[in-house]
Amino acid sequence: MTLRSRFALAFAAIGAVVAVLVGALSYRAASDRVLAEIDRTLRSATVALAHAQEQGQQPLSSEVIAQAPELFPGPDRPGPGDEPERRLILQAVAVDGSATRVGGPPVTLPVSDAGRNLAASGEAGDTDIAEVVVAGRTYRRLTTALGENRGALQVAVQIDQTRHVLGGMAREIMAVSLAVTLVAAGAGRLVAGRITRRLVRLAEVAEKVSADGRGRFGTSDLPGGRDEVGRLSTSFSRMLGRIAAARDAQERLVHDAAHELRTPLTSLRTNATVLRRVAELSPQARDRLLEDVEGETGELAHLVDELVELALAGGHEEVEESVELAVVARRVARRVYRRSGRLVHVDADDSVVRGRPQGLERALGNLLENAAKFDPDGDEPIHVHIHRGAVTVSDRGPGIDADDLPRVFDRFYRADTARALPGSGLGLAIVRDVAEAHGGTVSAGPRPGGGTRIGFTVAGSRVQPGSGTD
Template structure:
């Protein structure tokens, strides 16, 4: 069942429940009101009869007149309530204390005396009454029995309620028709509203199905559906997701093309060397040594390139949990690792910045900066410097520096400046630094150090800096650490 049909059924169900509830309450209220008016008429007639009896008793009418049978119309001439010409005349009957019915007036010859009426006539208190409905002579009557007290019997007043029942039945039919109409209108309105609501959802579903079917993303940069409600937010999120899919695909394609280009050079060299190895017996010992060294270097470079490619490919998708990371400790661990690999002394000048981030990724980025500095500053006259200030990390060396034309491209994948053509490396180290910085909402920077050398670094978003950190300063030289306030 479609969402639109479900909305229509839901609206219809709600409309039906409301209509039935309102109709039932209206019917019950009208019925109570009508029968309350009928009961008021019966009580008024009973009061008039009782008052007539009392007046006749004052005129020396025997008190037990109602118990004799037959009674010579003792209640004729009484002032009874005017029920109107169209209203049916009431049936008046007395009940002796022995339960004998005595007809007084009305269209019926006799009303059946129930056990409750006999009990009231025999021992009921004055004014005690009982109301019931009976069927007599093919009609429905509402009967009020009132005890006279002191074992003097009871009076019964009945009025025909056929017309009242017909009116109430007609009202019930009208309520049923109105309820049905309300249900149909609610269903139609629900279907109309559901169509307006689900039209945008259907559009989003079509876009998602197109993308999942053929993989083509043709909606980036366009507003899929409008609105500021939940559907509009879903549309914006879907548009952002499609944009990321496009960016990921472009990055993947660029990585594949760049990797193919970079892998072609060492593979070509290895292929050439393998061809020469077929004539290894014809080579001089020096030529053989150079050939073997060349094969080892190319193999080592190829292995390093593959490692960098794997690291770069996994950097964006690695699910590393974020946690508080002390950047000073990150810089120290990276400095010690570079010291072990290259023997270069690294001076760490850091505050106590603690950020919310991914520790392995941040350590990898700092390590790449240090290894890059150690590679270009091969002389090693001065220690490499690492500065940490409120979530910003910079590495300074005394190498050849970075040309102005290269500062904007050193973080591109596989880019290598002219001065780095003869140096080992894949051109991916700083690209990984860029990915880590962007994953932490930060930026990268590169420039020339005053007096010679380069300054390369990255930042994390200020919002990731934990409160209270970034104030105390710490300095260390690789594995010798001093702390100053």
């Protein structure tokens, strides 16, 4: 079932419930009011008859009863155009329960147990109202006790016409309720169509995206607006943009990785071909061949390791925590010294940032190892400066050409002067990904007096208050 149909059914159900409730309450109110008016007439007749008896100081007689219709006003008072059945039926009930018709149409009303009890022992003014059927006609009967062993008086009026009117009213209410339900269903379908139209367009775009194996899609046909659907469309558009960017980045990484892996693999394949004739080689040629194989294997392993690091650098698997950058820098400096023998001077404040400790350590380690690689025999230590979440590494190496500065953080990019050195061109790309994952940026430039100054920052909101003041 479509969402539009569900909306229509929901509107129809709500309309039906409201119409039925309103109709039932209206019918109940009308019925109660009509019957209350009839009961008022019956009580008025009873009071008038009892008053006539008291004035005459005589037992209730047919003569007194016959004069009762002239003693009170009311809607059921006989008049021009009234049917005889609408006249009041007057009946006296003796103490023993016997009934005597004393006025009105020739109809004998049955006496119920409640009427007998009122006639025999009821207090003056006690009443009982009931509806009885006599000869196929319905009457509303009021029995009133006269007290002091005087029996009771019954006054009744035919209500078939009233029931017919109320039945017609009930049928009209049912017809109106059905019409309201149909109108509510139609209005619900119309409104649902307007509401779901943009959702349908959004669903169509989502289906196109899921069916597009190449991941090429546009978002120009997404619905806009400031309501919930518009916000959903905006969020969905942003999500699609991120998916497209991630897909493009993935394709670039795959192409770049394939390009970089092709060189060592080609060299290894060539050396493997030569190894088939190893018996024909001189000892010196064999040694050079084995050294070449070992070097290419090492480069290949290093490239694979950096590809793994690059894939993990932008991930969110690592839990963020408070990281003291000075402690990380000193730990990385000791590791670089063990590996390369280069001294690293750390000048750091007490900056504490919220971030991923392994990612930050990897980024700082790549900067220091890069500096040690390009300045292996430098007399001056490598300098690390940390201030309020900004990390800068300075060396006295050959520096970076101005033409290469915009691309030093690109994946697999290597300047012409660095192609003879070991490396894959992924170290600084990892630094950039770590910085961006922490809301920061990267920078690179010449160092006054020669060398390079390169580093990264984290977002200011990640620097904990009170840190970075030393």
